[in-house]
Amino acid sequence: MVKELAQKSSDRLFARIPSLRILFCLVMHTLMGCFCLKKLRHKPGYEAPINLASETLFTVNEVEALYDLFKKLSSSIIDDGLIHKFTFFEMFFKQEEFQLALFKNSNKQNLFADRMFDLFDVKHNGVIEFGEFVRSLSVFHPNAPEADKIACILYDIRQTGCIEVEELKDMVMALLCENNMSLSEDVVDLIVEKTMMEADTKRDGKIDDEEWKEFVKKNPSIIKIMTLSDLMELTLAFPSFVMNSEVRDL
Amino acid sequence: MLQHITIAEILKEEWFKKGYKPPVFEEKDDTNLDDVEAIFKDYEEHHVTEQREEQPTAMNAFELISMSKGLNLGNLFDAEEVCMDLREKQGLHLNVTANEIIHKIKEAAKPLEFDVHNKNYKMRLYNLKAERKGNLNVATEIFQVAPSLHMVEIRKAKGDTLEFNTVPHDSLITISLHFLNVSYC
Numbered sequence: 539m540v541k542e543l544a545q546k547s548s549d550r551l552f553a554r555i556p557s558l559r560i561l562f563c564l565v566m567h568t569l570m571g572c573f574c575l576k577k578l579r580h581k582p583g584y585e586a587p588i589n590l591a592s593e594t595l596f597t598v599n600e601v602e603a604l605y606d607l608f609k610k611l612s613s614s615i616i617d618d619g620l621i622h623k624f625t626f627f628e629m630f631f632k633q634e635e636f637q638l639a640l641f642k643n644s645n646k647q648n649l650f651a652d653r654m655f656d657l658f659d660v661k662h663n664g665v666i667e668f669g670e671f672v673r674s675l676s677v678f679h680p681n682a683p684e685a686d687k688i689a690c691i692l693y694d695i696r697q698t699g700c701i702e703v704e705e706l707k708d709m710v711m712a713l714l715c716e717n718n719m720s721l722s723e724d725v726v727d728l729i730v731e732k733t734m735m736e737a738d739t740k741r742d743g744k745i746d747d748e749e750w751k752e753f754v755k756k757n758p759s760i761i762k763i764m765t766l767s768d769l770m771e772l773t774l775a776f777p778s779f780v781m782n783s784e785v786r787d788l
Numbered sequence: 789m790l791q792h793i794t795i796a797e798i799l800k801e802e803w804f805k806k807g808y809k810p811p812v813f814e815e816k817d818d819t820n821l822d823d824v825e826a827i828f829k830d831y832e833e834h835h836v837t838e839q840r841e842e843q844p845t846a847m848n849a850f851e852l853i854s855m856s857k858g859l860n861l862g863n864l865f866d867a868e869e870v871c872m873d874l875r876e877k878q879g880l881h882l883n884v885t886a887n888e889i890i891h892k893i894k895e896a897a898k899p900l901e902f903d904v905h906n907k908n909y910k911m912r913l914y915n916l917k918a919e920r921k922g923n924l925n926v927a928t929e930i931f932q933v934a935p936s937l938h939m940v941e942i943r944k945a946k947g948d949t950l951e952f953n954t955v956p957h958d959s960l961i962t963i964s965l966h967f968l969n970v971s972y973c
Binding site: 607611629648649650651652653654678692693706709710712713716717719721725728729730732733736737753757759760762763766768 | 855864
């Protein structure tokens with residue numbers, strides 16, 4: 539608005555005196571700079587939507603919509619512009635379940651949310667910043683290259699670079715626990731062995747990157763969780779970004 | 789006494805019928821029922837009655853793990869808590885055979901006026917009541933993780949998503965409660 543007014547008045551008054559016009563524009567620009575400074579006081583870890591949009595599959599408007607979501611998530615307990623683990627966990631568990639999980643102090647119940655948090659916390663500093671949030675979510679975009687989705691980070695609990703039999707067993711147990719089911723160790727072993735037979739082609743008791751890629755090719759439904767179709771409708775889900783938008787997408 | 793007219797009655801009224809074109813509802817591409825369709829096309833064409841000797845499709849450990857709530861970021865985008873998003877739903881069953889599960893589904897579907905077609909461990913439920921938007925059709929499939937552990941997957945076909953997600957007494961939710969072991973939150 540201010541820009542337009544400046545334009546109009548400068549047009550009218552300084553139509554014949556170019557140098558004065560330049561001076562006027564300079565003054566207006568500086569004044570506007572002062573107003574814009576307020577906007578720039580973002581929280582730590584904030585990155586400009588334009589930058590993030592250029593590095594991910596999201597448009598600027600979508601990144602702005604994601605910022606809305608991020609603000610909601612990061613301010614629920616501590617308003618420091620970062621997503622902490624307990625906030626992240628809250629997303630997955632309904633309030634009661636979350637309390638129960640904490641009370642039980644059972645790592646198994648949070649095993650998967652833990653892995654998911656690690657996936658987002660690229661810097662491994664225990665918090666998710668806005669930039670990390672957007673970049674990580676970009677991998678879940680339906681149009682993201684499959685190669686990005688196939689990373690076996692999620693299942694590599696001990697972060698050894700590959701998935702070991704014990705890790706797989708732990709995860710199966712954790713899943714059953716989550717569903718309040720228990721199976722005898724024999725049956726769990728059976729399930730795990732069967733899968734390892736198919737995936738561990740080198741027969742070394744673990745699934746490395748290469749074997750994992752082959753396995754996913756044969757069983758594409760495994761990476762279904764790495765695609766969120768909701769990401770295509772971000773601007774519909776979080777329309778309030780329009781108020782603060784820096785850019786209008788075409 | 790004055791009463792509200794029902795939708796069925798409106799549809800029969802002459803003045804309503806003038807120039808009325810029944811809407812055609814697009815099937816959302818969320819669910820891919822090609823494989824189920826293919827099976828039933830064969831079934832209908834060749835009228836083969838097969839013995840259910842085959843086992844249900846096997847499900848591996850990673851597919852099982854991917855059912856974890858902790859790996860499903862969809863929760864990020866639930867504006868309201870739509871607890872029963874039944875576009876696609878999965879449930880685990882312990883110590884029940886696949887055939888018993890099929891039986892349970894059929895039993896649950898009977899009183900709710902669903903027409904059930906099944907071949908091996910895939911089933912299609914047709915809701916014959918076309919009162920509201922389109923037919924509410926459902927495809928289910930049973931997978932085997934281990935002989936004592938099965939997974940049932942329900943996918944929605946044509947129909948109104950709203951109807952799909954409505955109140956507890958809705959027929960589809962009743963079916964799901966029966967054999968998905970899903971608690972309504």
